[in-house]
Amino acid sequence: MAFASSPDRVTPTITSAKIVVAGGFGVGKTTLVSTVSEIPPVNTEAWMTQASRTVDPLHGSDEKTTTTVAMDFGRVTLARDLILYLFGTPGQPRFWPMWDDLCRGASAALVLVDTRRLDVSFPAVNYFENDSDVPFIVAVNLFDGRQTHPLDQVRDALGVADSVPLVTLDARDRRSSVLGLLASLTHTMEKTSPVTAR
Amino acid sequence: MTANPWVRPYVLTGGRTRTRHHLYVHTLVSVARYDPAASLRLSPEARRLYERASVGAQSVAELSAHCGVSLGVTRVLLEDLAAADRVQINDEIYASPYDHRLLKRVIDGLREFA
Numbered sequence: 652m653a654f655a656s657s658p659d660r661v662t663p664t665i666t667s668a669k670i671v672v673a674g675g676f677g678v679g680k681t682t683l684v685s686t687v688s689e690i691p692p693v694n695t696e697a698w699m700t701q702a703s704r705t706v707d708p709l710h711g712s713d714e715k716t717t718t719t720v721a722m723d724f725g726r727v728t729l730a731r732d733l734i735l736y737l738f739g740t741p742g743q744p745r746f747w748p749m750w751d752d753l754c755r756g757a758s759a760a761l762v763l764v765d766t767r768r769l770d771v772s773f774p775a776v777n778y779f780e781n782d783s784d785v786p787f788i789v790a791v792n793l794f795d796g797r798q799t800h801p802l803d804q805v806r807d808a809l810g811v812a813d814s815v816p817l818v819t820l821d822a823r824d825r826r827s828s829v830l831g832l833l834a835s836l837t838h839t840m841e842k843t844s845p846v847t848a849r
Numbered sequence: 850m851t852a853n854p855w856v857r858p859y860v861l862t863g864g865r866t867r868t869r870h871h872l873y874v875h876t877l878v879s880v881a882r883y884d885p886a887a888s889l890r891l892s893p894e895a896r897r898l899y900e901r902a903s904v905g906a907q908s909v910a911e912l913s914a915h916c917g918v919s920l921g922v923t924r925v926l927l928e929d930l931a932a933a934d935r936v937q938i939n940d941e942i943y944a945s946p947y948d949h950r951l952l953k954r955v956i957d958g959l960r961e962f963a
Contacts, residue, residue, distance in 0.1 A: 729958025829963035
């Protein structure tokens with residue numbers, strides 16, 4: 652390509668975007684991330700710490716607590732200069748303060764639910780309804796490939812507003828998972844204004 | 850790949866827990882010109898991050914996970930490396946993660962990928 656060797660841009664700037672995959676323990680977050688990711692999902696006991704976020708020096712707290720969290724993320728290179736990251740939220744309640752950090756700067760969020768155990772995803776729905784500005788959708792993970800409950804019933808049971816899109820997907824299937832991610836991004840498009848002033 | 854069990858995490862950063870810029874977990878970090886001599890002068894943790902970033906642009910989370918350095922410490926050390934011009938912290942091209950030009954690019958890319 653003619654512009655490939657343009658001298659003033661030796662290393663083109665690469666942009667990254669992020670989608671958060673939330674939900675309770677065992678709803679298929681790790682499966683979805685690994686189905687879509689081009690790298691084996693990084694599921695390491697990485698050290699995260701709350702210190703930088705919770706310490707308020709004016710109030711004399713010098714606690715620097717370090718917590719071990721299983722980080723779960725994947726990467727999709729969409730273009731030479733565009734990388735999409737998928738971050739699964741740690742499911743256990745004690746990791747909740749980490750959600751803010753993971754969600755900051757996210758373009759969209761997808762809350763995954765298992766209709767057999769809807770309740771494990773309640774906290775994730777609550778979080779995105781009340782504690783986060785990131786637009787979210789709810790995706791029913793069809794574990795057996797079949798839809799067992801009408802979506803209206805799922806919506807009622809979850810208590811989510813009609814304005815929150817509800818979709819189904821099979822986290823084991825790449826195309827199906829990607830369509831779910833696309834639905835979350837489309838929702839963000841619809842919920843936000845087209846021109847963001849710089 | 851594991852954090853040094855003999856050192857409390859923030860000893861590595863001189864007690865600092867905050868960074869000047871907010872580094873998102875997905876912010877990309879890269880090394881434009883790798884300098885082996887400079888690498889040798891770094892602390893073991895900073896060196897691991899520097900060496901890893903020199904392989905290619907990677908997110909803060911990837912660097913933290915692969916180097917076994919806590920996310921908070923990784924942020925502080927990367928900020929130091931950036932201040933010393935060792936690493937480049939990729940600026941956000943778009944002002945917001947909801948910028949429709951960015952969303953459109955991601956959507957188009959994912960459609961092709963599906």
